[in-house]
Amino acid sequence: MYVCNCNGIRERQVRAAIDGGASKPAEVFRAHGCKPQCARCVCEMREMIDQSREALRYAAE
Numbered sequence: 001m002y003v004c005n006c007n008g009i010r011e012r013q014v015r016a017a018i019d020g021g022a023s024k025p026a027e028v029f030r031a032h033g034c035k036p037q038c039a040r041c042v043c044e045m046r047e048m049i050d051q052s053r054e055a056l057r058y059a060a061e
């Protein structure tokens with residue numbers, strides 16, 4: 001499933017960028033060598049980053 005239709009970034013690619021250290025949407029774009037265009041996907045990327053942080057916090061407890 002695509003998260004970013006403008007740049008063709010799929011959900012698994014966003015997760016890979018987050019796993020690689022991306023902590024904000026701009027870093028997800030950078031990891032894939034592109035820039036936001038319409039920015040409609042930014043909220044979903046932020047949610048994925050927040051979910052990843054929550055999962056890590058849970059795992060640390």
Ligand code: FES
Nearest residue numbers: 004006037039041
């Ligand atoms: S959907 Fe990601 S920049 Fe447009």
